[in-house]
Amino acid sequence: MSKNKLKNEKPESKKPKAPTPNPDVLKKDKEAEVKVKELVKDERTHKVMGVFFLLLSVYCFIAFTSYLFTWEDDQDKVFRYTTRELLIGDVKVDNLLGRLGAYVSHNFFYNGVGIAAYLFCYFFFIIGVNFIVGRRVFRVWRNVKYMIFGLLFISMAMAFVTNGADFPWGGALGNALDKWTSGFIGKTGTALLLLVAGFSWLIWKFNFDFKWPEKKVKPPKPVPVAPVAPVTPAVASTAVPTPVAATPAPETAKGNALKGDGGVVVIPPHEEDPEEEIPMTLIEKDDEVTVIPAAHAAYVPPVAPPVPPPVAAPAPEEEEEEELEEEEDPGPLLYVEDVEEELPPPPPPKKKNQPEEVAFEIKETFKDEEDEVEELATVRPVVPVDPYDPSLDLRDYRYPGLDLLENHNADKVVVQDTGELEKNKNQIIDTLKNYDISIQKISATVGPTVTLYEIVPAAGVRISRIKNLEDDIALSLSALGIRIIAPIPGKGTIGIEVPNVKKSIVSLKALLASEKFQNSTMDLPIAIGKKIDNENFIADLAKMPHLLMAGATGQGKSVGINTLLVSLLYKKHPSQLKFVLVDPKKVELSLYKLIEKHFLAKLPGEEDAIITDTKKVIHTLNALCIEMDLRYDLLKEAGTRNIREYNGKFTQRRLNPQKGHRYLPFIVLVVDEFADLIMTAGKEVEMPIARLAQLARAVGIHLIIATQRPSVNIITGTIKANFPARVAFKVSSKIDSRTILDIGGAEQLIGQGDMLVSFNGELVRLQCAFVDTPEVESVAEFIGNQKGYPDAFLLPEYVDDKDTDGKELSLADRDPLFEEAAQVIVQTQQGSTSLLQRRMKLGYNRAGRLMDQLESAGIVGPNMGSKARDVLVKTDSELQEILNDLL
Numbered sequence: 001m002s003k004n005k006l007k008n009e010k011p012e013s014k015k016p017k018a019p020t021p022n023p024d025v026l027k028k029d030k031e032a033e034v035k036v037k038e039l040v041k042d043e044r045t046h047k048v049m050g051v052f053f054l055l056l057s058v059y060c061f062i063a064f065t066s067y068l069f070t071w072e073d074d075q076d077k078v079f080r081y082t083t084r085e086l087l088i089g090d091v092k093v094d095n096l097l098g099r100l101g102a103y104v105s106h107n108f109f110y111n112g113v114g115i116a117a118y119l120f121c122y123f124f125f126i127i128g129v130n131f132i133v134g135r136r137v138f139r140v141w142r143n144v145k146y147m148i149f150g151l152l153f154i155s156m157a158m159a160f161v162t163n164g165a166d167f168p169w170g171g172a173l174g175n176a177l178d179k180w181t182s183g184f185i186g187k188t189g190t191a192l193l194l195l196v197a198g199f200s201w202l203i204w205k206f207n208f209d210f211k212w213p214e215k216k217v218k219p220p221k222p223v224p225v226a227p228v229a230p231v232t233p234a235v236a237s238t239a240v241p242t243p244v245a246a247t248p249a250p251e252t253a254k255g256n257a258l259k260g261d262g263g264v265v266v267i268p269p270h271e272e273d274p275e276e277e278i279p280m281t282l283i284e285k286d287d288e289v290t291v292i293p294a295a296h297a298a299y300v301p302p303v304a305p306p307v308p309p310p311v312a313a314p315a316p317e318e319e320e321e322e323e324l325e326e327e328e329d330p331g332p333l334l335y336v337e338d339v340e341e342e343l344p345p346p347p348p349p350k351k352k353n354q355p356e357e358v359a360f361e362i363k364e365t366f367k368d369e370e371d372e373v374e375e376l377a378t379v380r381p382v383v384p385v386d387p388y389d390p391s392l393d394l395r396d397y398r399y400p401g402l403d404l405l406e407n408h409n410a411d412k413v414v415v416q417d418t419g420e421l422e423k424n425k426n427q428i429i430d431t432l433k434n435y436d437i438s439i440q441k442i443s444a445t446v447g448p449t450v451t452l453y454e455i456v457p458a459a460g461v462r463i464s465r466i467k468n469l470e471d472d473i474a475l476s477l478s479a480l481g482i483r484i485i486a487p488i489p490g491k492g493t494i495g496i497e498v499p500n501v502k503k504s505i506v507s508l509k510a511l512l513a514s515e516k517f518q519n520s521t522m523d524l525p526i527a528i529g530k531k532i533d534n535e536n537f538i539a540d541l542a543k544m545p546h547l548l549m550a551g552a553t554g555q556g557k558s559v560g561i562n563t564l565l566v567s568l569l570y571k572k573h574p575s576q577l578k579f580v581l582v583d584p585k586k587v588e589l590s591l592y593k594l595i596e597k598h599f600l601a602k603l604p605g606e607e608d609a610i611i612t613d614t615k616k617v618i619h620t621l622n623a624l625c626i627e628m629d630l631r632y633d634l635l636k637e638a639g640t641r642n643i644r645e646y647n648g649k650f651t652q653r654r655l656n657p658q659k660g661h662r663y664l665p666f667i668v669l670v671v672d673e674f675a676d677l678i679m680t681a682g683k684e685v686e687m688p689i690a691r692l693a694q695l696a697r698a699v700g701i702h703l704i705i706a707t708q709r710p711s712v713n714i715i716t717g718t719i720k721a722n723f724p725a726r727v728a729f730k731v732s733s734k735i736d737s738r739t740i741l742d743i744g745g746a747e748q749l750i751g752q753g754d755m756l757v758s759f760n761g762e763l764v765r766l767q768c769a770f771v772d773t774p775e776v777e778s779v780a781e782f783i784g785n786q787k788g789y790p791d792a793f794l795l796p797e798y799v800d801d802k803d804t805d806g807k808e809l810s811l812a813d814r815d816p817l818f819e820e821a822a823q824v825i826v827q828t829q830q831g832s833t834s835l836l837q838r839r840m841k842l843g844y845n846r847a848g849r850l851m852d853q854l855e856s857a858g859i860v861g862p863n864m865g866s867k868a869r870d871v872l873v874k875t876d877s878e879l880q881e882i883l884n885d886l887l
C-alpha cells in the first residue's frame with residue numbers, strides 16, 4: 001500500500017508541472033517553422049537550385065568566351081559608363097550575352113582573376129550537379145581548395161608570362177601578385193616560385209613515380225646450406241640479414257620466374273653495403289612497389305592465378321573515382337568470404353597516391369631439413385576493403401555533451417573539519433585502549449561521504465578482537481554507519497570507516513569528464529562512483545558481465561541505474577548499443593522513451609518500448625533468449641567465440657549479410673524492480689533471466705537487475721551464481737546484505753548513494769555518482785531530437801505456447817506461415833524444426849509451434865526427440881488436398 005503511494009508520488013515530486021501553454025500560439029509558430037524547414041529540405045527546392053547553378057555556369061561560360069573576342073570593343077563601354085547606365089541605358093555591346101555579359105566578364109577578367117575566371121564556371125557546375133542529383137557527387141570543400149589555389153596560381157602565372165599584354169590574362173589579382181612577388185624575390189625568383197607551385201600541384205595530384213635505373217643485381221652465390229639449419233618460426237620471422245644474403249640462386253631464379261606474373265623479389269646486395277641498417281627489399285607487382293623488410297625477402301610470394309576482380313568492388317577509374325564520391329550512400333555492403341585455404345583474393349585496384357596499400361599476411365610453412373632454402377613463408381596480399389561502419393546509418397548522430405549535466409557543486413571541495421578528524425582519531429584510540437588494544441599507527445583518508453581511518457595494531461593483537469568492537473567504536477563516535485574492515489585486503493591494516501559530517505556529492509558530470517572515462521576503450525564503460533580515496537570507479541559492464549543491484553527504498557537505486565544508463569549513452573553510438581528496459585514501477589525509466597528510436601529494443605508489434613506489464617516481460621525475456629540463440633548460431637557459423645570477434649569479422653566484410661550475418665549491437669537488459677516480477681511470475685521470469693545470465697555474455701547481452709527486496713526467494717541461488725558483480729545500497733538488515741553480497745556491511749551504509757560493490761572478488765565502498773532526473777531528461781531529449789532509426793530495434797518474435805495449447809487448430813489460430821512451412825517440409829521431406837528455423841528465419845519457439853500445427857494437420861508425425869519427425873505427406877498435390885480441407 002505504502003509502496004504504491006510512493007510510486008504514485010514520485011514523478012510529481014521529480015518533475016514540476018509546467019504551466020499549460022496557449023495551444024493556438026504554439027501551433028502557429030511551430031507550423032510556420034515547419035513550413036520553412038520543409039521548404040528548405042524539399043527535394044524540389046534543391047532541384048530548382050541545381051538548375052539555377054547549372055544555367056549560371058553556362059551563362060558565365062558563354063559570356064566569358066564571348067568576352068575573349070569582344071573585350072576590346074566592350075571594355076571601352078563598360079569603362080565609360082556607370083553601372084547604372086549599363087543596366088538601364090541603351091548602350092550596345094558586342095558580347096553575346098549583352099550588357100550584363102560584358103559587365104560580368106569585364107569584372108571577372110579585368111578587375112578579377114583574368115583567364116582563371118573559367119574556374120568559376122566549373123565551380124557553379126559542380127554545385128549545380130550536387131543540387132540536382134541530390135547528393136554530394138563532387139566534394140565541394142575539396143574543390144574550393146583547388147579553386148583557391150588555381151585562382152592564385154593561374155592568375156599570377158598568366159600575369160607573369162603575358163607581362164605587358166593588352167588582354168587582362170591575369171586580371172587585377174594576377175597583376176598585383178606578380179608585381180609584389182617580382183619586387184620581393186625578383187623575376188627569376190617568381191618564375192621559380194611558379195614552377196615549384198606548378199610541379200607541387202602536379203605531383204600532389206598524380207603522384208608520379210620517379211624511377212632511378214636500378215642497380216644490376218648480382219646473382220647470389222650458392223652458399224653451403226649449413227648456417228641456416230634449424231629454423232624455428234620465431235627465427236623465420238625475425239631472420240637477420242645474413243641468412244637472407246645466403247639465400248641461394250634457385251630462390252632468386254624462382255623469384256625472377258615470377259616476373260611474368262607480376263612479382264619480383266630482389267635480394268639486397270649485402271656484400272656491397274654492409275653498413276645498411278635495416279635491409280629493405282622491393283617487391284614489384286603490376287607497377288606497384290612495396291617495401292618489405294629484407295628478413296622476408298627469402299619468402300617468395302606465391303603467385304595467385306589471375307582472378308577477375310570481385311564484382312562487388314569494381315575497379316574505380318582513377319580520375320573519376322577521386323571526384324565522384326558517393327558520400328551519402330554507405331554503399332552496398334561488400335564482404336569478403338572468410339576462406340582460410342582458398343585462393344587469395346586479387347590485389348585491389350590501387351590509387352596512385354596510396355603507394356602502401358597492399359597489406360601482407362605472413363604464413364609460415366616448413367619444408368624438409370635438407371631443403372632449407374625453400375619457402376619459409378608465403379606472403380599473400382589481402383584485399384583492403386573499406387571496413388563496414390555500422391554508424392553510417394546515423395552518420396550525423398552527435399553524442400550528448402557534458403554541458404547537459406550538472407555539477408551539483410561537486411567541484412567545491414568540502415573541507416573536512418580537522419578538529420573532527422582529530423576527535424575521531426582520539427576516540428578510536430581511546431576506545432581500543434579501553435579494551436587493552438594498543439596500536440602502532442593511525443592514518444585517515446577523507447572520502448566524499450566517509451573517512452577511512454587505517455590502523456596498524458601493535459604486534460600480537462588479534463584482528464578479530466577489533467572486529468568485535470564495531471558497536472563499541474560506533475557508540476564512542478556516536479555515529480551511524482561505521483564499518484570495520486579487518487584486515488583491509490592487500491594492505492595489512494585495519495580500516496574503520498566513519499561517515500563524514502559534511503558529505504559531498506559526486507557528480508556524474510565529473511566522472512564522465514575524467515580522463516579515465518574519456519579515454520576508456522572498454523566495450524561498455526560505466527562510471528559508477530568514487531572510492532574512498534577519491535579515485536573514480538569506472539568499470540566495463542561487458543566484463544562484469546551482469547550486475548545485480550539491491551537497496552532498500554530511497555537509498556539511491558534509481559539514481560544508480562540512471563548513472564549507468566547515462567554513462568553508456570555518453571560513450572556509445574545508437575548502432576552499437578540497445579537497451580531493453582523493464583520497469584514494473586512504470587515511472588522510473590519512462591524518461592528513456594524519448595530515445596526509443598535510437599537506443600531501445602522492443603518486441604515486434606509492441607507500441608511501447610519500455611515494458612511495464614509482467615506478461616510482456618516474460619515474452620521479452622524469452623525473445624531475448626531467442627536472440628541469444630540466434631546470435632550463438634551466427635557466432636558458430638562465423639567461427640568466432642564472442643561478439644567482439646564476430647563484429648570484427650563483420651566490419652572487415654568477411655561475413656556475408658546475405659547469409660543472415662549482421663552487425664550485432666550490445667544489448668543491455670535493465671530490470672528496475674525484480675522482486676515485483678518474481679512475485680507475480682516466479683519461475684517464468686527466473687528461468688529466462690538465469691539462462692541469459694549464464695550464457696548471454698559472449699553474445700553481447702548483459703543484464704542489470706535491481707531489487708528493493710534482496711531476500712533469498714527473490715535472489716535465488718541460480719540467479720546469484722550467475723551474477724558475480726553485485727552492488728548494494730543501504731539495505732535494512734544484515735541478512736539482506738548477506739543475500740546480496742555474501743557478507744554483512746550493506747546495512748551499515750548511510751544511504752544517499754553510499755554503496756558497496758562486490759566485483760572481481762573485492763568489496764569496495766563507493767559513493768555513487770549522482771545524476772538528477774532533469775539531467776537525464778535533457779540527455780534523452782538531446783538524443784531523441786536527433787534523427788533516429790525508423791523504429792526501435794526489433795527483438796525476435798516470441799509466441800507463448802500456453803496461448804495456443806489446448807485450442808482446436810482453427811484457421812484463425814493457425815500461424816500465417818503455416819502453408820509455407822508445410823511446403824518447405826513436404827518439398828524437402830525433412831520434418832525438422834531447425835530446417836524451418838533456417839529456411840524461414842524463425843525463432844525456435846515459432847518454428848516448434850508451426851511443427852506442432854503441422855502435426856495436428858497430419859502433415860508430419862509426432863515429435864521423436866532429437867530425430868527429425870516423419871513427413872507423412874509425400875507429394876505437393878497430396879499437401880494441396882489437405883490444405884484445401886483445412887480451409
Ligand SMILES: Nc1ncnc2c1ncn2[C@@H]1O[C@H](COP(=O)(O)OP(=O)(O)OP(=O)(O)O)[C@@H](O)[C@H]1O
Nearest residue numbers: 552553554555556557558559560752753768769770
Ligand atoms: N548518489 C547520490 N548522491 C547523492 N544523493 C543521492 C544519490 N543517490 C540518491 N540520492 C538521494 O536519494 C534520493 C532517493 O534516491 P533514489 O530515488 O535513487 O532511491 P531508490 O532507491 O530508487 O528508491 P525507490 O526504490 O523508492 O525508487 C534521491 O532523490 C537523492 O536525493
